[in-house]
Amino acid sequence: MSITDLLSAEDIKKAIGAFTAAESFDHKKFFQMIGLKKKSPDDVKKVFHILDKDKSGFIEEDELGFILKGFAPDARDLSVKETKTLLAAGDKDGDGKIGVEEFSTLVAES
Template identity: 65%
Template sequence: MAMTDLLKAEEIKKALDAFAAETFNPKKFFEMVGMKAMSAENVKKVFQVLDVDGSGFIEEEELKFVLKGFSKDGRDLTDAETKAFLEAADKDGDGKIGIDEFEGLVHE
């Protein structure tokens, strides 16, 4: 499944452009691409696209490339942005983001 099967390409582009510099805010990004208004089931489908290795988790290494999961034109997150994203979503402190943690962050 492609990200554009779940989200509008123009909204993805607009959100990526808004965070072109070192200012990535996952909650604001998810709202801009339309994920906040999605059902929990559809947010979980987005998670599955972002979970590149299919482990059921988005680990720190995958998180760095999360914007590329939305569009090949997306940039890599900086180390600081990656850590902040992980801290915002990783509620159980295991160093990775599970599907329920991801959905919780989107709808927080």
């Protein structure tokens, strides 16, 4: 399954384009722009599993830095600051990574 099986390629392209400048990434706006906020809980979980590149059941800090590439291969990497901000927003239990339930909560809060 690819990300474009769940989300519109056009919406993804627009969202990636909106955050090309360094330090401009806003996960709340991004999740809304790509239409993830409107998806069913099952679809949000499917997107999580696509973004979990090492299939560990978690999106760790190093994977978060490349999260935009999970949506579009030519997207930029997040800065260290953006990555830490996203991790802080999503890591509810303080274990240094985002699990599927935490990701679902992060999207729902957007």
